[in-house]
Amino acid sequence: MDLYTLLISICLHECPALLHAGALKAAPLLWASLGGAYSERSGVINIGLEGMMLIGAFAAVAGSGLTGNPWIGLFVGAAAGGLFGLIHALAALQWKANQIVSGMGINIFALGITGFLLYRIFEARGNSPEVTKIPAVHGWEDVPFLSDLFFPFSLLHILLLFALCFTIFIFYRTAFGLRLRACGEDPEVVKAAGVNVSFYRYAAVVISGILAGIGGAQLSLSDVSQFSVGMTNGRGFVALAALICGGWRPGRAAWVCLFLGTAEALGERLTAVFPLIPSRACQVLPFVFALLVLAYKRELAQQPRALGKL
Amino acid sequence: MGKRIAFIPISLFTAFAVTGIFLWINGFSPIAFIRILFTSSWGSATGILLVLTKSALLILTGLAVAIPFRAGLFNIGGEGQMILGALAAALIGALPLQCIGVFHLLLCIIAGILCGSLWGALAGFLKVQRGVHEVIGTIMLNFIAFKAVNELTFGAFSADAGSGRTSFIHESAYMPVLITHGAADTSIGVLISFILAVGLSIVLYRTWFGFEIRAVGENPTASRNAGIAVGWTQFWTLTLGGACAGLAGAIETTGVNHTFYARFTGGLGFDGIAVAFLGLCEPWATIPAALTIATLRASDRALQLDLGAPKEIVFMVEGILIICIAIFTRRRNERNSE
Numbered sequence: 263m264d265l266y267t268l269l270i271s272i273c274l275h276e277c278p279a280l281l282h283a284g285a286l287k288a289a290p291l292l293w294a295s296l297g298g299a300y301s302e303r304s305g306v307i308n309i310g311l312e313g314m315m316l317i318g319a320f321a322a323v324a325g326s327g328l329t330g331n332p333w334i335g336l337f338v339g340a341a342a343g344g345l346f347g348l349i350h351a352l353a354a355l356q357w358k359a360n361q362i363v364s365g366m367g368i369n370i371f372a373l374g375i376t377g378f379l380l381y382r383i384f385e386a387r388g389n390s391p392e393v394t395k396i397p398a399v400h401g402w403e404d405v406p407f408l409s410d411l412f413f414p415f416s417l418l419h420i421l422l423l424f425a426l427c428f429t430i431f432i433f434y435r436t437a438f439g440l441r442l443r444a445c446g447e448d449p450e451v452v453k454a455a456g457v458n459v460s461f462y463r464y465a466a467v468v469i470s471g472i473l474a475g476i477g478g479a480q481l482s483l484s485d486v487s488q489f490s491v492g493m494t495n496g497r498g499f500v501a502l503a504a505l506i507c508g509g510w511r512p513g514r515a516a517w518v519c520l521f522l523g524t525a526e527a528l529g530e531r532l533t534a535v536f537p538l539i540p541s542r543a544c545q546v547l548p549f550v551f552a553l554l555v556l557a558y559k560r561e562l563a564q565q566p567r568a569l570g571k572l
Numbered sequence: 573m574g575k576r577i578a579f580i581p582i583s584l585f586t587a588f589a590v591t592g593i594f595l596w597i598n599g600f601s602p603i604a605f606i607r608i609l610f611t612s613s614w615g616s617a618t619g620i621l622l623v624l625t626k627s628a629l630l631i632l633t634g635l636a637v638a639i640p641f642r643a644g645l646f647n648i649g650g651e652g653q654m655i656l657g658a659l660a661a662a663l664i665g666a667l668p669l670q671c672i673g674v675f676h677l678l679l680c681i682i683a684g685i686l687c688g689s690l691w692g693a694l695a696g697f698l699k700v701q702r703g704v705h706e707v708i709g710t711i712m713l714n715f716i717a718f719k720a721v722n723e724l725t726f727g728a729f730s731a732d733a734g735s736g737r738t739s740f741i742h743e744s745a746y747m748p749v750l751i752t753h754g755a756a757d758t759s760i761g762v763l764i765s766f767i768l769a770v771g772l773s774i775v776l777y778r779t780w781f782g783f784e785i786r787a788v789g790e791n792p793t794a795s796r797n798a799g800i801a802v803g804w805t806q807f808w809t810l811t812l813g814g815a816c817a818g819l820a821g822a823i824e825t826t827g828v829n830h831t832f833y834a835r836f837t838g839g840l841g842f843d844g845i846a847v848a849f850l851g852l853c854e855p856w857a858t859i860p861a862a863l864t865i866a867t868l869r870a871s872d873r874a875l876q877l878d879l880g881a882p883k884e885i886v887f888m889v890e891g892i893l894i895i896c897i898a899i900f901t902r903r904r905n906e907r908n909s910e
Contacts (some may be wrong), residue, residue, distance in 0.1 A: 353899055361644050362707060363898035367846050371891025377884025382598055387882060506708050526844045546719045553712045557702040
């Protein structure tokens with residue numbers, strides 16, 4: 263193969279395939295990042311995203327496995343995530359718990375309860391049986407560039423794009439979003455304006471749980487079709503870091519997620535092409551890069567002023 | 573004091589009550605759960621040794637969270653710091669240095685402490701110099717440590733191809749055994765961790781450095797006005813926290829595993845958070861707190877075998893416990909955040 267054909271093949275096939283794989287990997291991160299944006303912009307630290315994703319992933323598989331309908335599974339997953347969000351909100355807002363400690367508690371509790379329920383519902387340890395997954399969309403098989411770039415994707419990915427646009431719209435174009443962001447900057451002023459700060463924060467943390475739960479469902483019911491113990495594997499933390507790298511803005515966080523996902527996909531693909539490059543070493547790169555970005559762009563780390571304070 | 577510690581039995585009771593009810597709904601006997609929990613841990617000499625061995629690690633990872641928290645910092649990186657400490661100890665321990673006798677063991681431990689504190693110091697540098705919040709910094713450093721160590725144990729440092737562990741360390745690097753009973757034993761790592769917990773309490777309340785840590789934690793602005801180098805204090809407390817976690821890893825390698833594999837911690841680094849807060853972030857109080865959590869952790873296998881409940885049930889107890897503690901310690905947190 264001469265250089266010219268190689269270049270053509272890279273441009274027409276490898277690059278779009280890489281972007282596609284990266285976008286698929288970024289999707290669960292972005293769900294959780296969007297969730298984190300609601301919670302953190304309202305002033306509640308949500309380190310429990312990891313646990314909310316995990317319970318969402320499990321509940322989605324349980325719902326789909328018991329009813330045979332993946333959409334019911336998705337709904338159950340979102341509801342379970344929202345329930346965990348409510349627990350975090352109660353602890354943090356009603357009882358004024360330390361939000362970081364409470365979030366870590368949520369993570370460990372989720373690990374425990376999913377392992378237990380996995381055994382109760384599926385009589386399985388470690389991995390659940392395969393369940394009906396959310397259908398994927400194929401198409402344009404004979405169009406070289408576009409089919410690699412866009413297909414296949416699941417219907418949940420379309421929902422994700424809607425959720426992203428909707429979140430940006432809510433944040434910057436509605437009174438609800440303005441008030442929510444104000445709660446995170448200066449709750450005293452918001453209170454003085456006659457707005458119920460608690461309501462906004464409760465709503466934000468529950469929405470955050472729902473979105474993280476859907477992110478978990480994306481992992482277990484769309485990317486694969488089964489649940490395994492601890493399958494989120496730190497993605498909730500990565501999503502939080504992506505949110506912070508994006509300066510707590512949903513749009514920028516989406517780009518960071520896409521970057522992190524693509525970097526992960528690149529690591530896997532590099533090893534497939536050049537076996538000498540260790541893929542596990544490449545997995546370090548997104549994290550190193552995210553840290554460097556955070557360290558270099560100081561102003562990005564301007565958090566909502568009332569974050570973590572009540 | 574009385575009011576401050578009243579929440580501990582309440583939290584423990586809540587955690588066990590909620591888990592018990594949950595078990596009962598699902599057709600398991602909560603009484604049997606409690607019985608197996610205690611007989612498998614404190615009911616036999618083997619069980620007690622296991623609890624002690626685990627509590628050595630938990631005390632140290634607890635200190636890794638508790639000390640920085642007294643300076644107002646949240647070190648979530650205990651797990652990564654511990655893994656690096658364990659790997660460093662395993663690599664030094666596998667070097668053919670039998671001729672230097674006990675110094676081989678000392679070298680291992682120092683290497684572990686250095687690697688752990690380096691990882692803590694990195695988080696401290698990012699926090700103080702570059703304004704990266706320490707929670708995010710330590711989480712990221714955790715991932716970097718996990719992934720890098722995973723690569724190294726399967727690649728460069730692998731004992732034989734694909735085994736996922738390093739070579740066994742030489743006997744000159746073994747931690748001396750403190751108590752032995754049948755096949756079970758516990759190393760002097762338990763003693764080291766107990767002494768360190770008490771010692772750090774003394775440092776915290778009887779030295780300048782300890783005073784600065786507490787001052788920075790209580791009120792950074794006032795500390796700065798009083799001439800305390802707030803940034804340096806934060807940097808050094810995170811380094812100290814990393815050193816504790818690194819020591820935990822070194823003790824686990826030299827005292828228990830005698831080799832290194834990436835999954836050895838099983839989340840014990842994160843349990844440090846539970847230990848630290850159960851002990852109100854008082855260094856000496858990490859000892860009873862660690863014994864409590866170690867009891868849970870030591871009985872998970874017995875629960876799975878005898879009760880038939882999956883071993884993840886102990887994570888439920890622990891998670892509820894942490895949430896309860898987060899709720900009940902709020903007054904202290906409010907004071908710290910001012």
